[in-house]
Amino acid sequence: MTKVRTGWTLAIHGGAGSMTPETLAADEAERALAGLRAALDAGGAMLEAGGAALDAVAIAVRVLEDDPAFNAGRGSVFTWDGHIECDAAIMDGRDRRAGAVAGVTATRHPIDAARAVMERSPHVLLSAAGADAFSAEQGLEQAPPDWFATPARRRQLDEIKARPDLPFDSGMKYGTVGAVAMDATGHVAAATSTGGLTAKRWGRIGDSALIGAGTYADDRAGAVSCTGSGEHFIRLAVAHELTARRRLVGETLGQAADALIAELSALGGKGGFIAVSPQGDALWRFNTPGMFRGLARDGGEATVAVFGEPVGTA
Numbered sequence: 001m002t003k004v005r006t007g008w009t010l011a012i013h014g015g016a017g018s019m020t021p022e023t024l025a026a027d028e029a030e031r032a033l034a035g036l037r038a039a040l041d042a043g044g045a046m047l048e049a050g051g052a053a054l055d056a057v058a059i060a061v062r063v064l065e066d067d068p069a070f071n072a073g074r075g076s077v078f079t080w081d082g083h084i085e086c087d088a089a090i091m092d093g094r095d096r097r098a099g100a101v102a103g104v105t106a107t108r109h110p111i112d113a114a115r116a117v118m119e120r121s122p123h124v125l126l127s128a129a130g131a132d133a134f135s136a137e138q139g140l141e142q143a144p145p146d147w148f149a150t151p152a153r154r155r156q157l158d159e160i161k162a163r164p165d166l167p168f169d170s171g172m173k174y175g176t177v178g179a180v181a182m183d184a185t186g187h188v189a190a191a192t193s194t195g196g197l198t199a200k201r202w203g204r205i206g207d208s209a210l211i212g213a214g215t216y217a218d219d220r221a222g223a224v225s226c227t228g229s230g231e232h233f234i235r236l237a238v239a240h241e242l243t244a245r246r247r248l249v250g251e252t253l254g255q256a257a258d259a260l261i262a263e264l265s266a267l268g269g270k271g272g273f274i275a276v277s278p279q280g281d282a283l284w285r286f287n288t289p290g291m292f293r294g295l296a297r298d299g300g301e302a303t304v305a306v307f308g309e310p311v312g313t314a
């Protein structure tokens, strides 16, 4: 029997990656976990006040975009050419409206640009200079390159450029951010934002901006936000397939999640995802040593974690 939940659920991630308890500095971990708590507080307050899942995921991602601990907005990784190009997407499970931007360089909150594409344009995905122009025309806050840049990300670029023998996704530093939510009316939404891969070239776009790959929401099945080696998530259309399996094959979200993480691993992909069902169940999966993540619910204590159980349902 389908579980009936009232109330709300908010799950977020701050990226999956190769960090281990031995390699992740305690202060770095604490900064990221504090950032996750702040995002849960902002999104949770919105949901507690009766706000929509769409507003909650947008504000949670906005908070994480401003936090230099994460690879999204401020603190994004550098391209091979030394620029910062952000991707973001948002989707509303009520009517499957969606908006996304890829390769934006000047919008302080790429997730706001994605939402503006959804709400104020006839399109779903805008890219590069055109997306930046649209964002400015819409009056969204613009920021100079220095706003996004951090010395730590610059060092990561220098390290990768010194090792051209490494596989392309060695530039996958944890830090893509995402949020999924179910609100008190049972609607779901998803949002994802990232700087992509360190040293990415040639206008490379990852899964985060692609509806169905890194981001998807459908009131009939659930909402999903992914993090990891984007090329694999694109090939598997992870976010859409997760919801489609539930809707078309009748799998539980957990069964679909197990299948998708197994397929990701079989293809050599690395990363993970978070999901919520329209009944308010939340889950996460990752095949990396860690994934920054957090969960908040009406009437419950918010929790954050980076290591521990890679398979979770709550």
Ligand code: GLY
Binding pocket: 176, 194, 195, 196, 197, 205, 206, 207, 208, 214, 226, 227, 228, 229, 230, 231
């Ligand atoms: N998952 C983020 C990216 O590949 O760009």
